[in-house]
Amino acid sequence: MSLALARKYRPRRFAEVAVQSHVATTLRNAIAADRLGQAYLFCGPRGTGKTTLARVLAMALNCEAPSADHEPCGTCASCERIWGGSTSLDVVEMDAASNRGVDDARELRERVMYAPSAAGRYKVYIIDEAHMLTREAWNTLLKVLEEPPPRVVFVFATTEPQKIQQAAAPVLSRVQRFDLRRIGPADVRSRLATVLEAEGVTAEAEALAMLARAADGSMRDALSLTDQALSLGGRALTADRVRDALGLVHEDEHLALLALVAERRAADVFGAVGRLADHGVDFAVLLVDFAELLRAQLAVVLGGALPDLSDRVREALAEQAARFHAGDLLRMLHLAAEVEPQVRRSGQPQLLFETLLVRFALMDRTLDLETVLRGVGDGAGSATAMPSATTASAPAPAPTRRAAPPEMSAAPVPRVAPTPAARPSAASRAPVAEVADAAPPREAGAVPLDINRLAEHWDAVVDRVQSAHGALLLSSTLAHATPSAVTAQGLVTLTVGSDAHADVLRRGEAVVLAALQHRFPDARSLAVSLVAAEGDRAPRRLSEEAVKADRMAMLRRQSPLLDAAVDALDLELLD
Numbered sequence: 001m002s003l004a005l006a007r008k009y010r011p012r013r014f015a016e017v018a019v020q021s022h023v024a025t026t027l028r029n030a031i032a033a034d035r036l037g038q039a040y041l042f043c044g045p046r047g048t049g050k051t052t053l054a055r056v057l058a059m060a061l062n063c064e065a066p067s068a069d070h071e072p073c074g075t076c077a078s079c080e081r082i083w084g085g086s087t088s089l090d091v092v093e094m095d096a097a098s099n100r101g102v103d104d105a106r107e108l109r110e111r112v113m114y115a116p117s118a119a120g121r122y123k124v125y126i127i128d129e130a131h132m133l134t135r136e137a138w139n140t141l142l143k144v145l146e147e148p149p150p151r152v153v154f155v156f157a158t159t160e161p162q163k164i165q166q167a168a169a170p171v172l173s174r175v176q177r178f179d180l181r182r183i184g185p186a187d188v189r190s191r192l193a194t195v196l197e198a199e200g201v202t203a204e205a206e207a208l209a210m211l212a213r214a215a216d217g218s219m220r221d222a223l224s225l226t227d228q229a230l231s232l233g234g235r236a237l238t239a240d241r242v243r244d245a246l247g248l249v250h251e252d253e254h255l256a257l258l259a260l261v262a263e264r265r266a267a268d269v270f271g272a273v274g275r276l277a278d279h280g281v282d283f284a285v286l287l288v289d290f291a292e293l294l295r296a297q298l299a300v301v302l303g304g305a306l307p308d309l310s311d312r313v314r315e316a317l318a319e320q321a322a323r324f325h326a327g328d329l330l331r332m333l334h335l336a337a338e339v340e341p342q343v344r345r346s347g348q349p350q351l352l353f354e355t356l357l358v359r360f361a362l363m364d365r366t367l368d369l370e371t372v373l374r375g376v377g378d379g380a381g382s383a384t385a386m387p388s389a390t391t392a393s394a395p396a397p398a399p400t401r402r403a404a405p406p407e408m409s410a411a412p413v414p415r416v417a418p419t420p421a422a423r424p425s426a427a428s429r430a431p432v433a434e435v436a437d438a439a440p441p442r443e444a445g446a447v448p449l450d451i452n453r454l455a456e457h458w459d460a461v462v463d464r465v466q467s468a469h470g471a472l473l474l475s476s477t478l479a480h481a482t483p484s485a486v487t488a489q490g491l492v493t494l495t496v497g498s499d500a501h502a503d504v505l506r507r508g509e510a511v512v513l514a515a516l517q518h519r520f521p522d523a524r525s526l527a528v529s530l531v532a533a534e535g536d537r538a539p540r541r542l543s544e545e546a547v548k549a550d551r552m553a554m555l556r557r558q559s560p561l562l563d564a565a566v567d568a569l570d571l572e573l574l575d
Helices: 021-032 050-062 077-084 102-112 135-146 161-167 185-199 205-215 219-230 239-246 251-262 266-278 283-302 311-319 326-345 349-361 369-377 451-456 458-469 472-479 499-507 509-519 544-558 560-569
Strands: 039-043 091-095 123-128 152-158 176-179 482-486 491-496 525-530
Touching (some): 021 176, 135 161, 152 161, 185 205, 205 219, 251 283, 283 311, 283 326, 451 482, 458 472, 458 509, 472 499, 491 499, 499 509, 509 525, 544 560
Parallel strands (some): 091 123
Antiparallel strands (some): 482 491
């Protein structure tokens, strides 16, 4: 029975461990300087070399003929037993997933007290899946980890170090932690090429790239998948064989789905996905591969470096780059990342995938939130069309007026003057300032003029009259005046309750208009409308008490809660 490639080509020396040179160099230098730690914690994703490094360390410590740079020979009896995982008196491997209790930890602590089998050798305890140990088991090992017997080394390997942090945080201060890196596709391809060359198998570059992507940073998975592809027979590893062995969808199908999205053919999504479902595809894998294609398309649109792709895919992405916008592609990738966990768990993955593709195809009908908010911030009261997300970055075309039919264009169209909702009478309306010919320059913080914004910023206008012009009486009078109307020509109408208030506003017309234009540059003129309270026809003498009374009355009308509080607590307006 032949060995699997993952076991047959497992590294025997520190220098052969791919990518993890920062760990291998540190361990080799520690052996050379006789500064070996009593316990090590190797963390990292699966298949990145945690157990392999632990075995190489055990081989280097117990090798019968180490090299000058303290690398194990890999061929002596001790190295062969350790490398092959056979029984060894001095190297003990334990799976913490099945030996996780306090009794197992006590047994291990008792075995640690025995000396190595020969002088000059080390006892090495390799505990895999260390995060599976219980809190009680960690507490049992805590003392021996801090002060182990001479020539004893512990090596813990885990994919989830955060669980050790949660269950036994004091352990982390008693070990030297090394975080192993994920193995990149380029390093995986290089290692696979070396292994296949040693096996006498020729391989296409695209096939190696597909295996590297499927391995997802794990060298062991890459070698196992290569074994699976070679099991189909033949001495050549082609892209089609890898695709058939791994159940991957052909790249032409991915490009066809991308074309549906680019051409906005949402109705054709169901037929295309149904055809793939008839072939028994895994929609979770299909979604991951399609997301990779979207990522590559985004790289083409932005002019960045492309990932590992075939020449056909590169040409197809370059041809349809003009159909996509970077913003749309980013939204698609974000949606794909959100849906991918749901597709893996769902009982109807086809429905989720179809819905996602339809959303992609209808992406041009969505609105750019930033553009919507900008339109709201500009105070556009008219019904203006918002640009779609795909055209948010392009300048909006100028509005065009359709020509009237010939039979209608000859007749003159009568002009109808708009009727205002409420117009003050001639006796009560007093013009204060004429309409300016040109609008003043818009300053920072300026607000478009409409009745809602004017009411919202009215207190700021009153404060401006008092602070910038020092007109206390005018600001007090203005405080209980109410903005009642605003026209498109910039005419602002203020409503007051007495002739005395109207006289004060008429005398201070220039100051009020200047304060208005500081916040609302579109304000051109001012008008005062007198609305006398019922039963109060005689003019009143303007005094400080009258101003306070009017101000309090206005505040009570605006806030029912304040009105009730004034009656219940007998409140008085001080300023």
